[in-house]
Amino acid sequence: MAKNMNRKRKANAMAKMHQKIARERIDILFSEAxxxxxxxxxxxxxxxxxxRKVGMKCNVSIPRRLKMRFCKKCGAYLVPGSSSRVRIDSQKKNVVITCLRCGFSRRYPYK
Ligand SMILES: [Zn+2]
Known part of the structure; x- marks a missing residue:
């Protein structure tokens, strides 16, 4: 029983370590992009x-600041004024980011 617990804890620590590496890799991939x-x-x-594949595999979600940098539909890297259009909807307090590659738009509430 004790041995089992130990193994579980070890697996947990391993998963945490993998997630840390995955987060770093995601960061690097986005800055390369x-x-x-x-x-x-x-x-x-x-x-x-x-x-995104690294994130899925290691159960790491892409941080919000990076999520706004790509199109969820076609996967394009979004650069305002080049591949995306950014609009502020002040009534609904949203930032609307439109992908100019496929036309898909997403809203992000702003604080
Ligand atoms: Zn798109």
Whole structure:
């Protein structure tokens, strides 16, 4: 029984460590996506795809500040004025981000 508990705790610690690594990888992939966007937007899209896969595999959600940087529908990396349009809906207190690649728009409440 005690041995079992120990193993469980160890597995938990391992999962935590993997999640930490996954978060770091996601961060790196997003900054690469940003860095390469101007020369190769498709490569950025690919980085986003990998980052999302890493998140899913390791049960790590993409942080909000990064979630606003890609289109949930087509996966494009969103750069305001280039691949996305940002609009403020002051009535509903939303930021509306529209993907100019596929036209999909998302609302984010702002504080
Ligand atoms: Zn899109």
């Amino acid at each position: 940003e860095r390469r966007y101007h020369e190769n937007p498709d490569l950025s899209k690919r980085y986003i795809h990998i980052a």
